[in-house]
Amino acid sequence: MLSDIEIARQATLRPIVELAQDRFGIAPEHLDPYGHYKAKLSFDYIQSLQDRPDGKLILVTAISPTPAGEGKTTTTVGLGDALNRIGKKALICLREPSLGPCFGIKGGAAGGGRAQVVPMEDINLHFTGDFHAIGVAHNLLSALADNHIHHGNALDLDVRQMAWKRVIDMNDRNLRQIVEGLGGRVNGVPREDGFDIVVASEVMAILCLVDDLGELKRQLGKVLVGHSRGGGKVFARDLKAQGAMAALLKDAIRPNLVQTLENNLAFVHGGPFANIAHGCNTAIATKTALKMADYVVTEAGFGADLGAEKFIDIKCRKTGLRPDAVVLVATVRALKMHGGVPKDALQEENLAALETGFANLERHFRNIREQFGLPCVVAINHFVSDTEAEIRLLTEKVAAIGGKALVCRHWAEGGAGAETLAREVVNLVSAPNQFRFLYEDDLPLWEKIKTIATRLYGAAGVSADSKVRRQIEALDRECRHFPICMAKTQYSFACDPELRGAPTGHTVTIREVRPAYGAEFIVVICGNIMTMPGLPKSPAAERIDIDENGQISGLF
Numbered sequence: 001m002l003s004d005i006e007i008a009r010q011a012t013l014r015p016i017v018e019l020a021q022d023r024f025g026i027a028p029e030h031l032d033p034y035g036h037y038k039a040k041l042s043f044d045y046i047q048s049l050q051d052r053p054d055g056k057l058i059l060v061t062a063i064s065p066t067p068a069g070e071g072k073t074t075t076t077v078g079l080g081d082a083l084n085r086i087g088k089k090a091l092i093c094l095r096e097p098s099l100g101p102c103f104g105i106k107g108g109a110a111g112g113g114r115a116q117v118v119p120m121e122d123i124n125l126h127f128t129g130d131f132h133a134i135g136v137a138h139n140l141l142s143a144l145a146d147n148h149i150h151h152g153n154a155l156d157l158d159v160r161q162m163a164w165k166r167v168i169d170m171n172d173r174n175l176r177q178i179v180e181g182l183g184g185r186v187n188g189v190p191r192e193d194g195f196d197i198v199v200a201s202e203v204m205a206i207l208c209l210v211d212d213l214g215e216l217k218r219q220l221g222k223v224l225v226g227h228s229r230g231g232g233k234v235f236a237r238d239l240k241a242q243g244a245m246a247a248l249l250k251d252a253i254r255p256n257l258v259q260t261l262e263n264n265l266a267f268v269h270g271g272p273f274a275n276i277a278h279g280c281n282t283a284i285a286t287k288t289a290l291k292m293a294d295y296v297v298t299e300a301g302f303g304a305d306l307g308a309e310k311f312i313d314i315k316c317r318k319t320g321l322r323p324d325a326v327v328l329v330a331t332v333r334a335l336k337m338h339g340g341v342p343k344d345a346l347q348e349e350n351l352a353a354l355e356t357g358f359a360n361l362e363r364h365f366r367n368i369r370e371q372f373g374l375p376c377v378v379a380i381n382h383f384v385s386d387t388e389a390e391i392r393l394l395t396e397k398v399a400a401i402g403g404k405a406l407v408c409r410h411w412a413e414g415g416a417g418a419e420t421l422a423r424e425v426v427n428l429v430s431a432p433n434q435f436r437f438l439y440e441d442d443l444p445l446w447e448k449i450k451t452i453a454t455r456l457y458g459a460a461g462v463s464a465d466s467k468v469r470r471q472i473e474a475l476d477r478e479c480r481h482f483p484i485c486m487a488k489t490q491y492s493f494a495c496d497p498e499l500r501g502a503p504t505g506h507t508v509t510i511r512e513v514r515p516a517y518g519a520e521f522i523v524v525i526c527g528n529i530m531t532m533p534g535l536p537k538s539p540a541a542e543r544i545d546i547d548e549n550g551q552i553s554g555l556f
């Protein structure tokens, strides 16, 4: 099989303006092309759709993944292509890739095999500049805050209690904790600071949850910068930052359109990770797609304990969106890993490990059905190393818990490999749907965290030191109605990434809480998760190259 980038390069792409007009009747004046194959949609066009009925919304989630990922994005693309192949008017909504994993371990996020969005090099690298704009808007606030301190600090900001770090779209552990402002008076006021990765920025979260520029600016103004020495709060609006920040996001807020290898239109917009942020693409793209198509397939990051939970308890709660069906992506390889097989032996048949690791799928499946009340189908994302016996066993075990598992071959065959899944999803969106949040708005914050930990993660309880407990109690008095954005490892239901399968009785340890007054949720940082990831010993960047003709290799 050719590599992802080789497949993508062989594709015959249609000019995006022509494709959008041909398939959805979008007039050229409503599209700002970024080259021939990427474009941003106009708000005028988005507004013109408001009276249309919504299509059906399908959420693609997954079991707890291996470091490579189990194929949510790939399956979202494959399912979208398959729905179009069986005559349905379908769109997909993906998140934009971050350069962190692109040059780190996981690689890009444009799908894989014959189920990709293209042009994958552009999408995986600078795309339409949204992440750069988000990073600059975020760091402008940092610069304004330090500049305010340098020029007399009228707001009495306490440099030891700053709440706003800087960001960069890169995995760079050396930037987690830094000292800045060195070199004397001309260089500002020395203080400790640090960087998060752009996809963990609250600016990203706000951009992904608002409906328009006005709301974006209002919410940016609410962002907490830090505390004064008198104990008061200092917000972005106190530094008059929100206007300039929103100006920098003038284009980033408009959704991006690209196409799949099978020339089906696709939205790719916004990109928070699901282990350290809420993990969902923008509300603007999802809502717009629902006005344009009869079926919209969208993904939420990592496993259902992270992306799907936050899709429901944060994105749906804030936007009014409701999934009509859920596709739970599972792979034989990941389940064998959950059954104790080391990463370098996942290619070998191992029915016993698959049987044991199945517990991870079962818990995610039961959570989707019983905790969130949603109809769910299991998509077995077929890998060439999967054996007939493994597929048979997995299919039987899903049936034994009342589910249906379909083998999907979209990675190897494109949309044709997911037509069975497409037909099942068309039925599933009309199945009984008792959608519910995991918790109500007025539940105390600590109880919300405990609910997530015990009912989804199988934990016995939650722990935090007295300082964090007091902080949560204070936040509860102030913003109890905010939902929780859990930040924890994607590899386990527990805080310990090595606790595979479906651990029970563990304790979720809260290390830190960060109120996001602009995004209007509380980030709860658990275990050792980092909001600035590091690079592995042998990063993917070492295998990425470009020749004298500008042909990139090694991107995947």
Ligand SMILES: Nc1ncnc2c1ncn2[C@@H]1O[C@H](COP(=O)(O)OP(=O)(O)O)[C@@H](O)[C@H]1O
Pocket (backbone or CB within 6 Å): 004, 062, 065, 068, 069, 070, 071, 072, 073, 074, 075, 106, 107, 108, 109, 110, 111, 112, 113, 302, 381, 382, 383, 384, 411, 412, 556
């Ligand atoms: N069936 C498959 N066979 C081989 N590789 C696959 C398959 N499905 C996905 N991949 C690859 O696995 C990686 C993760 O896929 P992706 O769709 O990004 O997962 P997720 O969105 O769940 O993180 C990508 O490099 C992709 O090309």
Ligand SMILES: O=COP(=O)(O)O
Pocket (backbone or CB within 6 Å): 069, 072, 073, 106, 109, 272, 273, 274, 275, 279, 300, 301, 302, 303
């Ligand atoms: O936030 C993580 O997203 P993926 O699971 O698609 O890598």
Ligand SMILES: [Mg+2]
Pocket (backbone or CB within 6 Å): 069, 072, 073, 074, 109
């Ligand atoms: Mg993905």
